[in-house]
Amino acid sequence: MERTLNKTDIDEATANMNINGGVEDMYGEDMGSQDQPITPWTVSVASGHVLMRDPRHNKGIAFTDTERDAHYLRGLLPPATFSQDLQEKRFMHMIRQYDVPLHKYISMMDLQERNERLFYKILIDHVEELLPIVYTPVVGEACQKYSNIYRRPQGLYITLKEKGRILEVLKNWPERSVQVIVVTDGERILGLGDLGCQGMGIPVGKLALYTALGGVRPSACLPITIDVGTNNKKLLEDEFYIGLRHNRATGKEYAELLDEFMTAVKQNYGEKILIQFEDFANHNAFDLLTKYRASHLVFNDDIQGTASVVLSGLVASLKLIGGTLADQTFLFLGAGEAGTGIAELIALEMSKQTNDPVEQCRKRVWLVDSKGLIVESRKDSLQHFKQPWAHDHEPVRELLDAVNAIKPTVLIGTSGVGRQFTKEVVEAMSSFNEKPVILALSNPTSQSECTAEEAYTWSEGRAIFASGSPFDPVEYNGKVFTPGQANNAYIFPGFGLGIIMSGTIRVHDDLLLAASEALASQVTEENFDNGLIYPPFTNIRKISAHIAAKVAEKAYELGLASRLPRPRDLFKFAESCMYNPVYRNYL
The missing domain is CATH 3.40.50.10380 (Malic enzyme, N-terminal domain)
Known part of the structure; x- marks a missing residue:
């Protein structure tokens, strides 16, 4: 059954509109990130069996007695009424009893x-x-x-x-x-x-x-x-x-x-x-x-999102290793879309900080692919996206030899091939760096270039480590190390919100740099004390709002934003645009 809205319903829906963009329709659907106003006279409310089968509006046994009467649900549900919090507690109790992660995924x-x-x-x-x-x-x-x-x-x-x-x-x-x-x-x-x-x-x-x-x-x-x-x-x-x-x-x-x-x-x-x-x-x-x-308006998360989140971690890591981005030497294992995307964003940020040409900044970044170190003598046989990274050097076939030859301060894995950061490689990194930065970014966990335990153990607890997939904390010599996760989920949700809420029409590299800087700014002293170069995910919605605000700010600065006038407080505006999953009353 459906109930057509009367004039009172329409007036209430209209009153719910917020000039800052925070809008709810009659179903309680948050519309804060939506440009176009709602047309309340076209809205109808499903009832009965149809309402219960609609995932966007179904509340299960959280429907109150009043709602059950108003929407023809009486008798279609067990008599108990749960709050949303109790439903949440019940679901988590259930899912934690599964031993197989895939079963948890299916349940979710x-x-x-x-x-x-x-x-x-x-x-x-x-x-x-x-x-x-x-x-x-x-x-x-x-x-x-x-x-x-x-x-x-x-x-x-x-x-x-x-x-x-x-x-x-x-x-x-x-x-x-x-x-x-x-x-x-x-x-x-x-x-x-x-x-x-x-x-x-x-x-x-x-x-x-x-x-x-x-x-x-x-x-x-x-x-x-x-x-x-x-x-x-x-x-x-x-x-x-x-x-x-x-x-x-x-x-x-x-x-x-x-x-x-x-x-x-x-x-x-x-x-x-x-x-x-x-x-x-x-x-x-x-x-x-x-x-x-x-x-x-296109964005490649594997090229640009990965680059942004990794650059953020590198900017944050400077608090632990000292120096500037331009003082570091970077070596990548993997020269595909992730590796070259990260490398290019590093060079762009370096260029921005030093005012040196991007071409010169690229010379601080070296890449290894399946045929070895990418060098000038290989340039004619390289795919076009690898060619900017072909530097003057004699050919080097193995990763360990490349590490010893280049002596990087930062080692980054984007190869998609597991266990390539061997004990010898990590020990070599540790021999000429007091705090070697080791990022094993390949997903899933089975493809990670090394584990957190290996990185900390082989570096004698000196590595600054982050991975693409999560690892449990590691105890070494009585100290507990909490590995960070260079997860794209830090960047793309907030980046996308910033694009949407500002009405940005094109993705510019400066927007990615703004997102990286915003994320790096969210790492606290307490995080650094634990060796972390990324903030914990527990506060991710606020982190995303900060990223969205900085991305939107840069979009307005570049003339790419079409939502006018510009909101006075972009952070508060970002928060006001965010979807809120708390149940609404259907009365």
Whole structure:
């Protein structure tokens, strides 16, 4: 059943509008990050069985007796009435009894599909415990097994079958005021390779964090998987595989599908739709970002988000190792989209601080790929995105030899290959650095270049360590070390909120630098005392608001922001825009 709103309802909805952007519709949906005003006369309220099956508005047994009478729920629920806090306590009691992390992931996804507000409240309140479940590392296993655990479609699947009809497919999505899309083609999921259609777990997980950590409304988020096939033979032979059963389309066929997609998205959602590319293979990731960054609001989290969060950690680490960014020497294991993206942002920040040309700053940064140190003599055979990092040096094949030759102060792993930071490598770093900075960034945990315990033990407790996936605290010689996590979730939710709330129309590198500086400023003396170069996730919503404010401030400064007039206090405005998952009254 549905109840049409009367004049009193309409007046109340209109009164809920806030000139600063904080708006709630009649369902209690936060609309603070939405530009367009609501039209209350078009709103209707679902009742009865329909209301209980709608995850955005369902409250389960938290519906009060009055609400049960008003919305035809009497008899459809057990007689008990729980508060949202008690529902949260009950769910956490249940999920903590699971021993298998994937079972926890499935339980969380089931909750998201039946009670959206409870899902986000639980994720926000228990972010440090649940972030590894809904994001890395467990989401990696979920993607590997996605066909087997698939229950209900989340997001849109766009395939080669829809070529010529992508705009029509986008219009099938029920939400009209979408503000951010996370899209993947599944070719390079974390460090796990080509998972084809099963990569959908990544956009779904990323957007859950856009809401939980950055406060972007759930209804403004759209996960999309573009399925052009897979080269994963195991998946193609799996009778339960849910994607297209042929090898990946490439070349002109692939480019035309992506071009139609980008055009259709802009046509359907407008100029200010943020499109986040996620887990595309190197050969497509750089080309797509280069091709569309001038015409669309695009952001590649693997290239730009990773770079921003790592740069933040490096800026913060200077408090522990001393000196400036330009005083450091950086060595990367891995020269793909993450490695070269981080390297370029480091060089840009160095250039900004010293006023030296970027080309000169790049000479402080060295990269090792599968063929060894990237040097000038290899330049003609290198992919275009590696060429700026080919410096004058004799060829070096092995990482250990490169470490001994370059003598870096900072060692960064983005290879996607586990256990490459061996005991010999860490000991070498420790031999010429009092406090070697070692960042083992590859995901998931199994692909990390070394563990936290190895880094601390082999460096005799002197390493400043952070990883891509979480590690437990380590005790060494009576001291407990808490490893940091260089997690993109620090950056992209707040970055996206800043883009949305300011109406920014293009992503500029200076916005990424602003996000890095904002995150680094949130590391406290207490964090430094524990060897941390990132703040704890417990305060992530406030951290995201700070990042959003700084990103928006830089966007206004560069003339990229279209929301006018500019709010007087961008931090308070960011907080006012954030989605609040607390239940609303339906009376």
